[in-house]
Amino acid sequence: MAKPLIFAGIDIGSITAKAALIKDNKLLGTLVIPTGYNPVSAGQKVFSSLISQIKLTPGDITAIIATGYGRASVEFADKAMTEIICHGAGAHFLTPHIRGIIDVGGQDSKAIALDTAGQVENFAMNDKCAAGTGRFLEVMAKALEVELDDLGRISLTAEAPSKISSICTVFAESEVISMIAGQQKRENIIAGIHESTAARVAGLATKIHIQEPVVMTGGVAKNIGLVKALEKRLGFDILVGDLAQENGAIGAAVLASRLG
Amino acid sequence: MTDTSTNKNNGQDQVLNNDKVQDNDKVQKKDKDRRKIKSAKKMRDIMTTYYLDAMTARENNKKVAWITSGGPVEPLIAMDIIPVYPENHGAMIGASKMGEDLCLKAEDMGYSTDLCSYARADISCAVVNGGPIGGLPKPDMLVCCTNICGTVLKWYEIQARYFNVPLFILDTPMCHTEYSPEIATYVRRQINEYIAFLETQTQKKFDHDKMVKVGRLALKGQKLWQKILNTTAHKPSPMSAFDSFFFLALIVTLRGTQIAVDFYQDLALEMEDRIQKGISIVPLEKYRLLWDNLPVWYQLKWLSNKFSDHNACLVADTYTSAWCSAIQYIDEDNFLDSMAEAYTRIYLNIGVDQMADQVLDMIKFYDVDGFVMHSNRSCKPYSFGQMDIMKIVREKANIPVVMLEADMVDPRNFSLSQAETRIDAFMEIIKQKG
Numbered sequence: 023m024a025k026p027l028i029f030a031g032i033d034i035g036s037i038t039a040k041a042a043l044i045k046d047n048k049l050l051g052t053l054v055i056p057t058g059y060n061p062v063s064a065g066q067k068v069f070s071s072l073i074s075q076i077k078l079t080p081g082d083i084t085a086i087i088a089t090g091y092g093r094a095s096v097e098f099a100d101k102a103m104t105e106i107i108c109h110g111a112g113a114h115f116l117t118p119h120i121r122g123i124i125d126v127g128g129q130d131s132k133a134i135a136l137d138t139a140g141q142v143e144n145f146a147m148n149d150k151c152a153a154g155t156g157r158f159l160e161v162m163a164k165a166l167e168v169e170l171d172d173l174g175r176i177s178l179t180a181e182a183p184s185k186i187s188s189i190c191t192v193f194a195e196s197e198v199i200s201m202i203a204g205q206q207k208r209e210n211i212i213a214g215i216h217e218s219t220a221a222r223v224a225g226l227a228t229k230i231h232i233q234e235p236v237v238m239t240g241g242v243a244k245n246i247g248l249v250k251a252l253e254k255r256l257g258f259d260i261l262v263g264d265l266a267q268e269n270g271a272i273g274a275a276v277l278a279s280r281l282g
Numbered sequence: 283m284t285d286t287s288t289n290k291n292n293g294q295d296q297v298l299n300n301d302k303v304q305d306n307d308k309v310q311k312k313d314k315d316r317r318k319i320k321s322a323k324k325m326r327d328i329m330t331t332y333y334l335d336a337m338t339a340r341e342n343n344k345k346v347a348w349i350t351s352g353g354p355v356e357p358l359i360a361m362d363i364i365p366v367y368p369e370n371h372g373a374m375i376g377a378s379k380m381g382e383d384l385c386l387k388a389e390d391m392g393y394s395t396d397l398c399s400y401a402r403a404d405i406s407c408a409v410v411n412g413g414p415i416g417g418l419p420k421p422d423m424l425v426c427c428t429n430i431c432g433t434v435l436k437w438y439e440i441q442a443r444y445f446n447v448p449l450f451i452l453d454t455p456m457c458h459t460e461y462s463p464e465i466a467t468y469v470r471r472q473i474n475e476y477i478a479f480l481e482t483q484t485q486k487k488f489d490h491d492k493m494v495k496v497g498r499l500a501l502k503g504q505k506l507w508q509k510i511l512n513t514t515a516h517k518p519s520p521m522s523a524f525d526s527f528f529f530l531a532l533i534v535t536l537r538g539t540q541i542a543v544d545f546y547q548d549l550a551l552e553m554e555d556r557i558q559k560g561i562s563i564v565p566l567e568k569y570r571l572l573w574d575n576l577p578v579w580y581q582l583k584w585l586s587n588k589f590s591d592h593n594a595c596l597v598a599d600t601y602t603s604a605w606c607s608a609i610q611y612i613d614e615d616n617f618l619d620s621m622a623e624a625y626t627r628i629y630l631n632i633g634v635d636q637m638a639d640q641v642l643d644m645i646k647f648y649d650v651d652g653f654v655m656h657s658n659r660s661c662k663p664y665s666f667g668q669m670d671i672m673k674i675v676r677e678k679a680n681i682p683v684v685m686l687e688a689d690m691v692d693p694r695n696f697s698l699s700q701a702e703t704r705i706d707a708f709m710e711i712i713k714q715k716g
Contacts, residue, residue: 091699106707107714130700141714144676145707147700149687229669 027084030073031274032065032099033108034092037128037156038241039064040271041072043083044279051076052268061092069098085281087274091129103277105270106134106145112273113237114140116263122232124252124260125270126223126242128156133226135233146226154222156242158191162215165198166208177212177247184214194218213247220251227256237261239269317561319525321549328545329531336364336419345422345484348441350434351534352604353427353452354476354625356500356617359538360493361480363422367535368441371418372400372691373527375407376579378414381691387412398660399691401437408444423447423483425476429454429631431663450479454626458633461623469622497617500538501609506546507533508606513553514597515648518562519570520553523596524586525563527577530602537605564595569712572644573599574671575656575664576690581698588702592709598648600641604629607640634667638674645679652682652712654705659689682715684708 026045033040039057043050053072057064065088073080080098088096089108096102105125113120114136123134131154135144148154163170177183184206188194194215201211227236236258238249243266253260265272339346347358351369358365375381381403387410388402389395403413411417424447426438435451442449452472455465477488510529513520529549536542556562571589573596578585589596608624629637645653653675658665672683684704689695 091703104703104707104710106703107710130703142707142711144682144711146685147704149700 027279028078028082029275029278030069030083030086031108031112031271031276031278032069032086032088032090032096033105033268033271033274034061034065034088034090034096035105035127035129035241035270036091038267039068039090039092040268041068042268042271042275043072043076043078044272044275047279049265049272052265052271054267057092061095062097065092065096066098069096085278087278087281089270089274100278100281103274106132106147107142108270108273108277109239110134110136110140110142110273111276112269112271113239115272115276116265116269117235117237117261120235120237120261122227122234122236124223124227124232124236124238125240126154126156126219126238126248127240128160131155131223131226131240131242133223133230133232135230144230146229148222148226154219154226156240158194158219159215159242159245159248161191161195162198162212165195166202166211168208168212171244173212173216174244174246174248176209177216178209178250180207180209180213182210183217184210186214186218189218189222213251216245216247216251217255219248220255224252224255234258235261237263237266237269239266241267243267313565317563317565319521319549319552319556319563321545321552322528324548325529325532325545328536328541332535333415336366339364339419346419347423347425348418348421348438349425350427350430350438352430352625352628352630353425354473354621356496356538356621357473357477357480357488357493358425359500360489360496361484361486363480363484364419365425365535366418366421368404368418368437369400370531370535371407371413371415372403373531373577373579374415375403375413376691377582379580379693380413381580382693384410384412385692385694395692396659398431398433398437398662399689400660401433403691405437405440405444408441421445421447423479424449425452426450427452427454427625429625429628431630431661433662448479448483450476452476452625454631456631456633457627459636461627465626466623469626470619473618473622494617496538497612497621498614499540499543500617501612501614503533503537503539503542503546504606504609504612506543506550508603508609510546510550510553511598511603511606512647513550513557516557517570517649518560518564518567519595519597520556520561520563522563522586523573523599523602524577524582526599526602527582530605533605562595564590564593566593567595568593569652569709570595570597570648570650571652571654572597572641572648572650573601573654573656574641574668575658576601576661578656578686578688578696579690580693581688581696581701584698588705589709592705592713594652594709594712596654597650598644600629600637600644603644630663634670635674637667638671641671641675642678645675645681650681651715652684652708653679654708655683655685657685657687659687659695660692661690682708682711 028045031042042052086099088099089105093102125132131148137143345363384403384406387406407413532542611624613620
């Protein structure tokens, strides 16, 4: 019997490294680890940990595609592709009818439009600025002394979101600090931060005339507060799957299976 | 024994491999030399002579006028005044990666980071005599034409105060939809004032006969430039926009001279020769792209390699074609009158719909697969309207478009990894389309 074909995708982001394996067009497993200082070793680690979890060896893997900002540092990959194409392939694999993706990662945010066949048609990325990214939320969480993962939950209890007018992360941070000094409620400040981030990200989506259904991917999709703020801003529901963070790696594995 | 022989074999393999590598290097070098555009050296020599002439103008009893890149230079040539272009100098500063220091210096002087980086670099360079050629020769007068932007107005006023020299302003109203009779009268009258200004500055009578000759040479030069740019419609393309960015210098600085005409005649012949011999600038041209806006001067090599690695050639651009985009309005038998219209209706001084029409024409003519737009922090009139043009291109030409945020001279407004992701994703989309 012919050996089953297994494909791997590795997504090295600025904050986390993700790996995914697929076999017979089905997801075999995924793993997320912090990227840390060294993207090269993060790539090796996330890949070898995942394959050993599933009791495989590197020899069992037919092809590997690397993606994300650290894509060039995964030397053992067969090919490097951008996270834009990989997110498109991942979202189409997990939810075939999807037409739009909003991906908010640690370092950047993107809106991606797919055609009916699931191919990327158009995209928009944030410019050279941290506003509207996971890093922005991280800075704010720190200023508010809140765990990053708790931002979403806390913001849902807000009565009246505070108004953050600065676009720049540095200025917004000082704005938040003066709000703290003015004893504004923490949940209102967080909700305000989400609204300001959502406004930035929604701008990318409207720029490329994104169409429903839309899925949110990337680590920040785990922040329910931001998802709600985005839905309010865009005026439609956004799907968030359990594998939002792993979506890029899954897409890379899907594309690896198509390598000739 | 076995070990020794294996080592020996390895050693032989190594030698063979080294030979192979060397052969490969030789082949690559030969291929690179074959693709090199030979006229480049001649142009460098012409530019060196031009700058030396300008630097020694005073010793030769000649006057120097600083002029904006879109300004009518022909009357200066007719009056034997040497034109000097701070914008061409700005490009040189950018390409030699000296922009950041000079921009910082201007910011120290109190200028905003939002001010055009050509303006910042020029303003500070005048004070410190910096840049790749140690600053420009001092001007005897300044000529500022507003057809390219509004920034030049204040920039030239600053320089007029700094050098304490007279400034002539030629105001060309924006032609959103048409060149109205009012605009025509308004601009034409200023051409007369311009000539009177030059007569006062030089204490010489304007030579109308010479003007006719210069006008003819200017038109001839522009037609040749257009011819050269048109050669890239051939597949594969004999040159790329990166070459046009370089060869542009003469049509800007020496427009209206025999030198420019002679050079472009030779360059056109070289391009035709390359087409006949099948010499392309990108070794494996598979995808053809159109570039919008000024170059990112300090990243030319990186961008050129990046696209070439994707087997993509930037076959044309909206920037270098601006120096021949108004040919249709020029009447060589009535140069001064028609010049007013030609200088008013250049690419940056028309409405967004008309700009989009020109872009669509280029997409068709050069048969391109994608459109690369540089959103240039410095150049507001060029970058304003890009979102609309992007939308129009997507709808009417149905090709992928990518926007790169950068600046022509100030590298602080450029993020390499962001640009890389965008270009890679853009090329992946084009490749997907087949």
